[in-house]
Amino acid sequence: QVQLVESGGGVVQPGRSLRLSCAASGITSSSYGMHWVRQAPGKGLEWVAVIWSDGTNKYYADSVRGRFTISRDNSKNTLYLQMSSLRAEDTAVYYCAYSGYYRPFDSWGQGTLVTVSS
Amino acid sequence: EMVMTQSPATLSVSPGERATLSCRASQSVTTNLAWYQQKPGQAPRLLIYDASTRASGIPARFSGSGSGTEFTLTISSLQSEDFAVYYCQQYNNWPPDTFGQGTKLEI
Numbered sequence: 613q614v615q616l617v618e619s620g621g622g623v624v625q626p627g628r629s630l631r632l633s634c635a636a637s638g639i640t641s642s643s644y645g646m647h648w649v650r651q652a653p654g655k656g657l658e659w660v661a662v663i664w665s666d667g668t669n670k671y672y673a674d675s676v677r678g679r680f681t682i683s684r685d686n687s688k689n690t691l692y693l694q695m696s697s698l699r700a701e702d703t704a705v706y707y708c709a710y711s712g713y714y715r716p717f718d719s720w721g722q723g724t725l726v727t728v729s730s
Numbered sequence: 731e732m733v734m735t736q737s738p739a740t741l742s743v744s745p746g747e748r749a750t751l752s753c754r755a756s757q758s759v760t761t762n763l764a765w766y767q768q769k770p771g772q773a774p775r776l777l778i779y780d781a782s783t784r785a786s787g788i789p790a791r792f793s794g795s796g797s798g799t800e801f802t803l804t805i806s807s808l809q810s811e812d813f814a815v816y817y818c819q820q821y822n823n824w825p826p827d828t829f830g831q832g833t834k835l836e837i
Contacts, residue, residue: 647827657766657774657817659827671825707773716764716821718785720773 614638614710614719621706621724624698634691634708634721641665645711646684646691650704651723660706661693664713676702698728732756732823736816736830743835745808751833753801753818762822765794765803768832769814777816778803805835813837 620632636646648660661672661682670682681694691708705725709717733756743749753763761781766774776785778794781801791806805812818830 649827656832657768657819657829659825659829662825662827673826711821714762714821714824716776716779716819717766717774718776720775722773 616708616710616719616721618706618708618721618724621726623727623729625730626699626728628698629694629696630698630726632693632695632706632708632724632726634693636689636691636708636710639689639710641712643713645713645715646682647709647711647717648680648682648691648693649707649709649717649720650702650726651707652701652704655704658704663691695726698726700728702726703728732759732820732828734818734820734828734830736818736833738833739831740834740836742837743808745810745837747808749805749808749812749835751803751805751816751835753796753803753830755799755801755820757823758798759820759822761797762820763794763796763801764819764821765792766817766819767812767814768817774817808835810837 615637617635644665645662647662663682679697683692705723707723708721710719711717735754737752763781765778768774782794815832
């Protein structure tokens, strides 16, 4: 069973940066994707970004491309989301999630809340 | 761009009754369709994948059907713990992964 634990959320001013982390354990596959999905207060789920297990491919939602960077440190089994030029509309709970290649999301973390406000 | 449309937005059903939730894709996703359940304050949980396969530990009262552009999630006899928000997700044409806007199942 894959376990995911996010951290790094908080209150940040518009235009500033924040880095989220997701510690993963229990991954046995060598081919998988790690995703960030967010959920604004009272809204639905929005996929944000994915990185493949070997780190070669990264994809982003149009809403964050150029501002957010997904990365991973395999030695630490940790996924990151570096968020810059933050906007009020980036306020959301951010979840990390695990999937096989082009597969549904089997496991989710508990989420970390990011609030962008002055 | 792929769009997933769920209906209805809110479904009011009594415990013990049957609930039918719909999800429509703007273009074919074959059977690469998943359903998730989300309760307040919790992360989503995978219920159904490949349109009709229950995920591990999911009760048999949950079933999925459909292919192409039309999909259905059926809960045969609602239990109190089933009242939640349900999302569909296509994983056929991505990125981006695309979620529907959700259906709130209420008592």
